[in-house]
Amino acid sequence: MYRHLLVPLDGSELATNLVTQSVEFARTLGARITFFTAREDFGASGEGALQRTLAPQDYIDEAAGDAYAILAKAKAAAGQVELRCDTVVRTGARPWELILQVAEERGCDLIFMASHGRRGLQAFVPGSQTQKVLAQARLPVLVATVERNMPAGAARAAIGIILDEHRSIASVLAGLRAAMREARERDTLPDLDFIAALLHYIKSFPEVLHHPKEERFLFSKLAARTRDADEILAVLRHEHEEGGAIVADVEAAVERCRTDRSSLVTLALTVDAFIESQWRHLNTEEEIILPAALEHLTEADWREVEQAFRENGDSRVGGEYDEGFKKRFAKLMNVTAAGDNWQ
Structure with a gap:
């Protein structure tokens, strides 16, 4: 085989x-x-x-x-x-x-x-x-x-876009983890400017684009079709709400490292905890919420979800704004790839 x-x-x-x-x-x-x-x-x-x-x-x-x-x-x-x-x-x-x-x-x-x-x-x-x-x-x-080979029509398209956005977030998290791992292995400060850029993307993209679309369209429609997911949806919404504060804590740890090298240990622990929480959040959505949505949402529901994720559901975060995130992500991945010696 x-x-x-x-x-x-x-x-x-x-x-x-x-x-x-x-x-x-x-x-x-x-x-x-x-x-x-x-x-x-x-x-x-x-x-x-x-x-x-x-x-x-x-x-x-x-x-x-x-x-x-x-x-x-x-x-x-x-x-x-x-x-x-x-x-x-x-x-x-x-x-x-x-x-x-x-x-x-x-x-x-x-x-x-x-x-x-x-x-x-x-x-x-x-x-x-x-x-x-x-x-x-x-x-x-x-x-x-x-x-x-995926659910037909709008469901397939919407899930594809959601997974693609998740993978963008996960890629930036992987770059953050790699930067911290290299710093620990070399016993030196990481590139703090690069880490700050990664954090800015994580804070801006999920908070401004991704999470609002999930809550307004995917979560709300699932909650309207079934009560089975209420508890986990409440947890996910809470994690969205506190996400900005957690990123701010990591950013503060980065700034402390600029003037106090001894703060590197605290930064490493803070980053590790943040990454793990983000991974759990993404996995929960993909392993529980998306399958539940496939079971309960109608084709009409999926068409609205697809349109929201494709057009961003809000003119202020569409068009050039969205393209800006794509270009920023590409730049971050180019730097990450250079650091990892990708081929």
Whole structure:
């Protein structure tokens, strides 16, 4: 049976569901996963060459793209079930060739990929990346029609978005844990500015975007359909309310470390407790609330939840505001990847 899966990702909504499916498939087999994504060679373009000269930092950000952000969320999904995984980023104009190269280099025995990605139905026409992999691969390729393997319609879409947002939060938590672990191993202060940036994202994204949508739409609709989840919903709402205060405590511990190195122990303990509480919160929502919602919510309910999460349910946190979070997350993951020596 298959022991090592290569899972190519492109950052599309279908790729979010592909991660979910591939992790469950690998866990069932007792296999490991190498998550892979490709990015274009921005430096080889005319725009890239000009930006490298006129705005070097902007060039660095554009060249890095969102590859590490895509892979960070996949790693978070695998980590949730303690599944072994690696990540690979390659730059090139022909992703299908890179997929085959990485599969061979890493000794993968199965390529697990989506039937199509960002280009939708166009990927079914001859010349698509999936078709080229199928035609050229020397190892088995499992084409997962991921859009058919989750609950139909709005429920599938809403759950995909919620899981994607959870994985963003989990990825930042993992970056925070890695920064503190490195500081302990080297017996030195961590990069406090980087930790402050991670905390700012955690505080801003869940508090401003994610939690309000959960409470206003998902939680409220579940409470209206069944009383079985009332107790756990009350706990989750309370955790949302106290979340900002807990982050503020961690931020205060960071600031103390800037002037008092002996405060590092307190910072480490505070960060560890915070991360554990966040993991419990995310796991509770995914293991209890989402299954309960699938059981009790109607298709009409799910359409409202999907619209809220897709459009943010409030103009003040939509559009450019949401794009700002995405760009900030990508930058944080690029720094985290550099620190972890990702490939």
